[in-house]
Amino acid sequence: MTTLSAKQRLVVAIAVLASFVTFLDGTVVNVALPAISRELGGGISTQQWVVDAYLITLSALILLAGSLSDAFGRVAVMRAGLIAFGVASVAVAAAPDPLVLIIARAGQGAAGALLVPSSLALITATMRGPLQARAIGVWTAFTTAAQLVGPLLGGLFVDFLSWRLVFLINVLPIAVTLFLLWRLPDAAHKRTTRVDWTSGILCAVGLGAVVFALIEQPNWGWSAPAIWVPGVGGAVLLLIFLVRQRTATHPLLPLGLFQLRNFAWGNAATLFIYAALSLNGFVISVYLQQGAGLTATAAGLASLPITLMMIVLSSKAGTWAAKHGPRILMTIGPLLMAIGAALLITVDHDFNYWWQVLPSMIVLGLGLALTVAPLTAAVLGAVEEEHGGIASAINNAISRVAGLLVVAMLSTIVGGRLDLAGFHSAAWFTAALMAAGGVISWIGIRTPRTETVTPTEPTGPTTPIPG
Known part of the structure; x- marks a missing residue:
């Protein structure tokens, strides 16, 4: 079996760490929301804004960041994003009121937009085929684990230190990533893309x-x-x-990419699956504290089984997708997650984690581990290396917009209050979104043959791209 070279291992390490920063910070905040609300004031609307201020700028600017990555080089853009993210994190930790906190969170999102497309584009620029699928599997295992271990770390900080220190957790990975980037300078970058x-x-x-x-x-x-x-x-x-x-002569969103079957259907599946994941993470973290009465640490530990399943199985799922094609895994995975989400309706006023939540976490973790690496590989494997930045940006923008919109709709989904009835409504809504993602994958995803594309830069209407 072909193994990663020293340079490729360095690239994967950098990609993992850079994405780790944004994914960790995007989820670590969930368990801190009740503590933030107690200290700074505000109800569910303020909690929504603390989450969505980050997601708005991350989602809105990630396409622009993908274009910047293709125009100026992955390493340069990533370095700028890391420094800006560190500065914004300090501002969040020092926020004296909700308004300053929300503005600083928006700054974090803007900086984070520079990191994710560049990190995945480094992988797609360095390796292709089965090796790329394996590398994406490793990237997926650790970055998704960052999303899932975030609530645990956040809970520990909230209970034993301060919610403010939650936002400084990423200082160490930022420093390590900057050091590794120093060892991987940008190759001579030919600027072929202008930024719109x-x-x-x-x-x-x-x-x-x-x-x-x-x-x-x-x-x-x-x-x-x-x-x-x-x-x-x-x-x-x-x-x-x-x-x-x-x-546009140099579009941020090359619509011709969506003429590729796996790229288009994979992003459609992404929309539903990541909306469900964002809703599930928000609701579980907040309800287990405010409704079930758990501590922040206990609420964070609730999702630990998902983290373990992701670490153990994601890399294998990437290999399986390379061998058998992504369709079957992208179908089974979301359907399993739909079952896991539906199991949360067993949560009752007489709360018991072991019988009411743990089974859901195990099934969700298995489904998620089978889904994420094949989904990422299917979408990014459809485009040529030089457009890896924008392809990664599109997929990440869709996943962030999905989470952004579903959190914005939270009050409507839960009926205005995140009580037990609202929690059950959110569980059913999450299950429906997951099931839709599985059905979309089965209908649309195919095992790629040579499905690569070099998107045109049209001066008029976008022309079809063969695939």
Whole structure:
């Protein structure tokens, strides 16, 4: 079996650490939300904004960041993102009130947008085929583990230290990654892509306005001008953004990529699966503390079985996908996760973790481990190396937008309160989203033959790309 070279192992280590920072910070906050609310004030709306401020800038700027990665080089963009993320993390930890905290969280998201596309693009630029699938499997195991171990680390910090220190956990991985990047300087980078800043602004403002309307509408109502004006205006800006991508000389979102079957259907599956994962992570972390009365540490430990399953099986799932194709794993995995989410309806007022939550975590972990690496490999394996940054950015943007929108809709999903009835509603909603992801994968995903593409940079309407 072909093994990774020394340079390839270094690349995987850098990719894992750089992504670890953003994934860890995106989830570690969930268990800190009740403590933040107690100290700084605010109810469910403030909790939503603490999560979504990060996701808004991460989602809105990740396409722009993918274009920057292709234009200026992966290492340079990653280095800038790491430094900015460290500065924003210190600002979050020192925030004196909710407004400053939310602004600093938005800064973290903007910096994080520079990291994820560049990290995966490093892998796709260094290896292809089965070796790439294995590397993505390793990347998936550790970065997804970061998402899942985040609540545990956050819980320990909240219970024994301070919620503020939760946001400084990433200082060490940032320092280590910067050191490793020093050992991997950018090769001479030929700039072939120009950055469409106008499209970036349209996407960022449009998405932010829509999310504002979704989060605040339970407080104001859809008839209030403060809600429907940004809601409609944001939707119009997003529509203009999509129209511009068909005519821009250097589009942020090359629509021709979606003519590739696995790329298009894989991103459709991503939308549903990651919406479910974001909803599930938010609801479990908050409800187990505020509803079931667990400590922050205990709430974080609740998801530990998922972490263990991911670490053990993700790399193997990447290898299986390379050997047998991604379709079957991308179907079975989400359907298993749907079953796991549905098991959470057994949670009752007489709470018992071992019988009501643990079975769900085991099934969710198995399904997630079977899904993520094949999904990532199927999507990114469909494009040529030089466009790996934008392909990774598109897939990550879709996953973040999915989480962003579902958290923004939380009040509607749970009926305004995250009590036991709201928790059950969220469990059913999560299960439905997961099942939809599995069905989409079965319908759309195929075992690739030579499905690669070099997207054109159209001066007019996007032309079909053979695949």
